[in-house]
Amino acid sequence: MTHWIExxxxxxxxxAEGKEFFVANGGLSVSGLQHVGRLRGEITIVDTVVRLLRKRGINAHHKLTLYTVDAWKGKDTQLSQFRDPEEAKTYKGWPLxxxxxxxxxxxxxVEHYWADFGNYLDQFSEKVEVVTTKDLYEKDERMKRFVLLSVTELREKVVSTINKYRGEKKLHKDYIPFQPICEKCGRVDATEAIEVDPVNYRVKYVCKNCGHEGWQSLTKGKLNWRVEWVGVWYALNVDFEPYGKDHATPGxxxxxxxxxxxxxxxxxxxxxxxxxxxxxxxxxxxxxxMGxxxxxxxxxxxxxxxAEGEVLRLIYLSAPPMRRVVLSLEEVPSYYDEYDKAERVYYGVEEGDPLLAxxxxxxxxxPLPEKMPFQLRYINAMILSQVLPSKGEDLNEVIARLRETKQLKQDLTDYDIHRIKTRITLAKKWLQLYAPAQYRITIVETPxxxxxxxxxxDGVRELLIELREQLYRLQEWNEEEIKKTMMNIKKTPQQEKQFFKALYLAFFGKEYGPRLAPYLAMLxxxxxxxxxxxxxxxxxxxQDG
Incomplete structure (x- = not known):
């Protein structure tokens, strides 16, 4: 069965035939929060395409273009990042x-908001070569040639082609598709080029914001956005580039x-x-x-x-590209359950969709291990970080508890040990930052x-005694068996309510909490x-007293 990305x-x-190299590119405008949604097309899809092409012997490269000369819009959400939003309004229209x-x-x-994205790319992909449009305009000879052609020899064709797609708001016939940065007010969104000096690689312009008129180098500004996009393709020799659905409309x-x-x-x-x-x-x-x-x-x-980068990659690669994916940091344990399921299917331990594998x-x-590694459920890692005396800090204690509860029956490899430690650390952080309140519990010393x-x-005490006896007889001490045991005890609706309240009080000291079976399984x-x-x-x- 063929995967969609294959x-x-x-x-x-x-x-790629006959080419020295194949370039796959992604593009981002650093207009604010660089969110994980941007890892879908520009990183995960491009990276996977590049790696599969390399397996075919193709010299494929992953590039990522940052559109850093785009005008800063000064939206309320952007202004609110500053201590003084009123002062920040003066930056409106400046290049990012x-x-x-x-x-x-x-x-x-740009550097501020890029840091929480760019500094972590190696956790989501192999090598990515990052380029900025600022550098392309200032340093790249192919881009400079493209810019000059766009404002001179090919200008009329560029304008007429763009106008085919602009409806009633046509560009005027003398339009020059380049906006220089105003030397006086700094805006790049309010200038109009009115004359080209190709010999000195500059344009004359008028700024509609401050009224300034002057000359500016073609290295200081940007092309019309459609032309710029084509310019990036030309400068970088792009062969493949995914794009968001907003660009996919016919025409x-x-x-x-x-x-x-x-x-x-x-x-x-x-x-x-x-x-x-x-x-x-x-x-x-x-x-x-996400925006x-x-x-x-x-x-x-x-x-x-x-969470680890591969878990997010699995989410993106499991879904066809035009299927909407919705993410929540509060749901990380369920993402790990799906990842672990995919792993079991891959190793043949569980039946499932071959495409998931x-x-x-x-x-x-x-590289994946030859044999399936030990799986510590994320939710169980979180539980261990609460119920163990060391709160999961003592790895030997963690491993000992896993053996006591019969969840761990195999010898551990270095890979297994590292993964257990990683999951404990991540789950502990998740508990601290994003877990719903009911997950934050402690096992009371005295009920x-x-x-x-x-x-x-009303017979609830007898039900708890029956539960104790049934649990004592269990051969396998795990979540599923404990859950079955609790549910198989016959109870009226009123008894069931009292029964679980008593259990929560017995272990957590309060009448409510998360599902009990996973916690009891880790005790x-x-x-x-x-x-x-x-x-x-x-x-x-x-009661007798």
Missing amino acids: EIVEKLAPR YMVPDPYGCHSNW GSRDSCNELAEKVYGFKPPEGLAYEWVGYRRQGKDLGD SSDFIGFSPKQWLEV KSYTLSALK PVKEISKLLG NKDFVIQRLAEVTNSAKGE
């Missing part, structure tokens, strides 16, 4: 790289850029792939698509505090017998049996 590679391979860092820890806006921006490349500049545009945006969910509510300038979502840095192999950034005794009438069996005996016996004394 089908893409199959279509791309012929394009010229806007100050609101927090003063980096040299500018839309991607089609217009393809026509510019082919009919005006005379080169073959890159193959493309449309993908759906990534949504953001908090407390069960879908807050819409950079709207600051909706969370960064790769935040993801890596509680294929997604698992594609998500891996390092509140008086409170429990009030719940043990020593003898401790659980003894605690139930203590509660039922002490409570009987309270």
Whole structure:
């Protein structure tokens, strides 16, 4: 069975024939929060395509273009990043790289918001070569040649081609598709080029914001956005570039850029792939698509505090590119369960969708072990970080508890030990930062017998005794068997309510909490049996008294 991304590679391979190298590119505008949604197309898809092409002997490269000369819009969400939003309004229209860092820890806006994304790319992909449009305009000779052609020889063709896609708002026939940075007010969105001096590689312009008129180098500014996109393709020799669904409309921006490349500049545009945006969910509510300038979502840095990069890669590779994915940091344990399931299917331990197993192999950034590694469920790692005396800090204690509870029956490899340690660390951080309140528990040293005794009438005490006896007989001490045992004890609706309240009080000291079975499974069996005996016996004394 062929994976969807393998089908893409199959279509791309012929394009690489006879080429010295194959370039796959992604593009981002650093307009604010660099969220994990941007890891879907520009990083995960491109990286996987590049690695599969390399397996075919193709010299493929992964590039990522940052559009750093785009105008800063000064949206409310952007202004609110500054201590003085009113002062920040003066930066509106400036190129992104010229806007100050609101927090003063980096040299500018771009570097600040890029840090929580760019510094962690190696956790989500192999080598990525990052380029900025600022550097392309200032240093790249192919880009300089493209810019000059766009404002001189090919200008009229560029304008007429763009106008085919602009509806009623046509560009005037003398339009020069370049906006220089105003030397006086710094804006790049308010200038109009009115004359070209190709010999000195500059344009004359008028600024509609401050009224300044002067000359500016073609290295200080940007092309019309459609032309710029084509310019990046030309400068970097791009062969493949995925794009968000907003560019995928028939007759839309991607089609217009393809026509510019082919009919005006005379080169073959890159193959493309449309993908759906990534949504953001908090407390069960879908807050819409993640957005950079709207600051909706969370960064790769935040993801890596509680989860590994391969887990996110699996999510993206398991879903067809035009299927919407919605992410929540509160749901990380369920993402790990899906990852572990994919791993079991891959190693043949569990039956499942072969495409899920294929997604698992594609998500891996390092060679996979020959035998299936030991799996410590993420939720169990979180539980161990609460119920063990060392709170999971003592790895020997963790391993000992896993052996006591019969969850660990095999010898551990170095890989296994490292993974256990990693999951404990991540799950502990997740508990601290994102876990719903009911997950934050402690096992009480002394159960509140008086409170429990009030719940043990109407046969509930006998039900707890039955539970204790049934648990004692269990041959396998695990979540599933414990859950079955609790559910198989016949109870009336009223008894069931009292029964679970008493259990929560017995172990957590409060009448509610997370699902009990996973927690009991991570506790020593003898401790659980003894605690139930203590509660039922002490409570009987309270009732008799």
